[in-house]
Structure formats: C-alpha cells, structure tokens
Amino acid sequence: MVNDVAVIGFAQSPSVPVTDGTTNGVEMLVPVFERALAQAGLPKSDVGFWCSGSSDYLAGRAFSFVAAVDAIGAFPPIHESHIEGDAAWALYEAWLKLRTGEADTALVYGFGKSSAGELRRVLALQTDPYTVAPLWPDAVSLAALQARLGLDAGLWSERDMAEVAARSRADATTNPLAQLSGKVDVEELLGTEYVADPLRVHDCAPVTDGAAAVVLAAGDRARELVGRPAWISGIAHRVESGSLGVRDLTTSVSTTASAEAAGGVDGVEVAELHAPFTHQELLLRQALGLGSSVRINPSGGVLTGNPMFAAGLVRIGEAAGRVFDGSAGRVLAHATSGPLLQHNLVCVLEGAR
C-alpha cells in the first residue's frame, strides 16, 4: 500500500520585476522556508527530503543551485535533490519519495532571478539545439506564432486574449504578492501597440524575480500536522516532441493526457493554470475541458507574476490554498515547461481523503 500525500504548507516571495539579491536565491528563500514550514507546523530539522527546481541559464553560472542550499542550513547532512526546470517537477520527485515511503515529509522549492539576463532570449536555449536554437527565436516571438495559429483558426480572438489579461489583473488585486494588478479596460488594452504581433504587452507574463516553497507530508503525518491537508489525488506529466512543426500547437495533447492520468477534471471547482501568455490560458482551458463554472486563476496567475522555475510550483501552492481555506473541495493545478507548452504537469488536490 503506497502512502497518500498532501500539501500542508505553501509560501512565496513577492513577485517583483527585480530584486537586488543574488541569482542563487538565498535572500528570497530564507524567509519563504520559514513561512512555509510555519504554516505546516513542521520544524526544519524534521524535513525528510528537500527538492528544488531552478536553471543555470537564468543565473548565468554553473551549479547555481548548490549555493541555494545555504538557505537550508544543510547540517547535519540532508537528503536533497535538484531538477533543472520548474519546481513543479521537483514536487513530482518529492511526491514519489513520499509515495514509496522513503520519506514522510518534504520541502520543495523553486527560485529564479529572471531579471539578471534577457529572459526571452535566454529561453531560446530551450529549443532544439540543432535546427532551432541557432536562430535565437525568443520566447515571446514563438508564443506569437502560436497565438496567430489560434486566431486564424477562430479558436480565440485578440479581445478574448485581452479579457484574460483584464480578469487576471482584477483577480490579482486580492493577491498582495502579485506584480501586476488593478482594473484595466479591455478596449484600452486592445488600443496598445504590439510587442510581437499578434501579442501585446498584456498578453505576456511579466519578467519576475521570485521564489516559492511547498511542504508535503504523507498519510498520518499530514493529518497530525494540519487540520485540512490538500491531498494529492492525482499527479501526472507528459511531454511532446521537441520538434515544433510536428506538434498541433493550437491544443495541448500532453495536458489532456496528464489530466486524464491525474484522475480527470470532474468536480474541479478551481484551476490554477500556468499560462505565461493569454492565448495559452484559453488553449489550456479547452485542452482540459474546463467548463465556465470552474474558477480560473483566482490568484491572478502568472500573467500577474511569473517567477521562472517557481511559477509552476506556485500554481500547486495556490490551488492547495483554496483547499486549506475551505473555499474549494477539489482543485486542479497545471504547470508547464519548455517552448510553447511542450511539457505539462497536472496535479489534482482534494480536501477530504
């Protein structure tokens, strides 16, 4: 019998355009660890497994994640692991450790100082290194190609996209950690210049520095520690071809497959979707089959704050938060990685177990 695993704590740093901290994230992580562990009621010395997600390309230095371990205070020696990618996938690794009983608690963290380099250009290095990356296609231009495919096919309009931006910023007014928030007028948004036709500034997630941490616990340990754990009822991830041309870029078959493997979307009340571009939220809602009754991104989502390599983990933390506070019984979190939603993870969480 494998263990049930729950999210029992979550904290994130403010999403800001630039921090004066280092690219190893220590300054952002120390207070985030403290708050996440306090919410979970777990002493740091009791954490059974630590796992992080970040990227050396973002930091511009090799093994940048090693310096981040200073923030843990890794003595006596700890069990620790790292993935080069969004920390949602580090959470997947920690979930496996807890499922198999190798640990009964874990702290998962992600961090990124996106402002250190030129983010859209750094992300070109995610693409195929033989036939695509030598052209330096930046992330915003690539997303614009995908947006136009959907526009031409009549799957969404520029107005639909602007409405996603407006709703996200309005929702973020109740999120004190958001980078962008406020009431914006869709007509006004549609009157602004393109940054990469057909994308305007509001269609693109901002460049954000930030960090986040999620605390997991298994079975009775979770029940002991908190009153209302957010149980992970299903989690799965799928990846698509590295070749952009062979993929159907107007949908996300890997998201659909992940959701199915994670137990489906029936009864989901809230969904936190990792959509760095407005059209990608519309695309993901379609791929997941989320009806109009499902509340999308009450946090404001990554369009209002996009800490690279933490943003996917934040979706899981935010979704779990809706279970913690009793506002929802079944929630869905989605995380993405790679160019144009190449790799997708879906995590379904529930209050009762």
Next chain:
Amino acid sequence: MTQVSDTEPLGAPLRIAFDYTRSLGPSLSRFATALREHRVLGVRGSDGRVHTPPPEYDPVTAALLTDFVDVGPGGEVVTWSWQPKPLDGQPLTRPFAWALIRLDGADTPMLHAVDAPREAMRTGMRVRVRWSPEPTGGIRDIACFEPEESAGASPTPDPAEVTMITTPIELAYWHTASPEESRFLRGITEGRLLGQRCPVCGKVYIPPRGACPVDGVPTTDEVALPDRGTVTTFCVVNVPYLGQRLTPPYVAAYVLLDGADIAFQHLILECPADEVRMGMRVEAVWRPREEWGPTLENIDHFRPTGEPDAPYDVYAQHL
C-alpha cells in the same frame, strides 16, 4: 563594479560566451550537408507525413526514419509573428517576421525568419529560401526566407559533407553580489577584511554569506579579521594554462585567517614551492593602495611570517 549607493548590493555586467560543438548523427548530418548544397531535406514519417527538419525518429511511433525526400525551396507561411526589434543572434538585424513555413513537398512546417515588410506579411503567403552567402553547415545556411515574387539570385553552393555544427552562445547578465558580500567588497576596497558571525553556531565566515550553510540563517554580526593566518591545505601548480599570471611551479593554498572558521584560496609566494606546508603561518602582501578595488586581488599574495607552524588541531576542523 558599479556602486549604486553605499548600502545597495554591488553589481557588475557578466557576459558569458561558449561555443557548443555537436556531432550531428546520420539524419541531421544529411540535412546539414544538403543545406550546404542548397537543397532542403525532409524525411517521411511512419504515417506518410514528410517532416522537415528531419527528425531521426518518428515523433509518434519513435521508429527510425530513413526515407529522405527533397522539399522546398518554396513554401507557404502557416503562421507568423513580427519582430520589431531583433535580438542578438537572430537571422536579421532589421525588423522581420518569424514564421512557421510549410515547404513544398513537406507536411509539417519549419521555423525560420522572413525578410519582408510588415504590411506584406500574411498567413498563406508564398516564400522561398534565401541562401546565405557564407555557408557554415547548418540551419543558418538558410539566411532567411523572402517573398517568392521578390526572390533574388542565390550564391553558388559550397558542397562539403557536414558532420558537426558549432553554435556560438553569448548571454549577458547583470550579476549582483549579496548584501553580505557587498559589505565585504566595500571593506576590502579600504584594506579591511570583514567577516560575519552566524548568530546560531557562532562560526565566522569570510567572505560573509547570505545564510550560514549549517543553520540557514543570515549572518549578521560583522567581525574584522587580521590579514594573517594559517595554510590549511595547498597544491603546487605545475601545469601551464591559457591566461596564467605566474610561471609554474607555484602554490595555491587555502588560508584560514586568525579568527575565521572558513578558509579562502590564495597564492603563497616569496618562498620555494616545496617549502609550503600545512600549518605554515602566512601574512597578506597587499598591492599598492592606488590599485585597490572591490576585489580579493587587493591582496597580491600571502608570504610566510616565519612564526612556528600552527599545530594541526588548530585547523583540523577547517579542511
């Protein structure tokens, strides 16, 4: 280093550049060699669709693909976006369109740039390859695409088998020192060696750190340290390398300053390399004050003080 104010962290530009050299394997080697001959190759997948650039394995069935076919050089724009301000390394330096282009004879589109005015761009437009005047073997042998009706004469091909590609990568960052490191760097600019003590375990770190690696809390109390200490461990550098400042043999050592709990690396000079030993007492030799900046290089090297060696127990915990 740029100093913003007396208290803000120090920062400096950091440019990293490296050439990725990759072997191509059979499929991409054929693709790159064909590009050099001014031909574009696709490969037929398990379902009969022709993919270009040719994947080595079928994207659905993962079967090895070997049925190569010529495609292009003309094709149709499937989708496009406008790049008003091209970034370093992109195919064109003036505003251009990115496009997924379905080449004639191919079923799946490929990414490249289109050199056309903004108002000429539309989905479905016909384009064709413009070959690079300086082939390098690889996707950049296609300089870009251009509207079919405006296609100019192409340079002469330069056929040669291509088995490797080199992709230069250059990235620019603004690297920031931590607040603690910044205090250290400002101190050393004035000839002072500033460490910090962990409030939990009491250990003194130099340079100070954002968090004590043992306790995970920020170090707070500043500790001024002397410029003399003990060699904990060392190596004799015998290997010459590009950019080397000294002529081998010379000694790089870990120096534990008196009162510090962590050693840092520096040079031990002014004595023969084979006389340097663990426990040797050393002192800093500073460069002339007018050369000082926010760097540990203000200390040119350490030299023996002539004091008796420190007993092993003094530094045994710092190896």
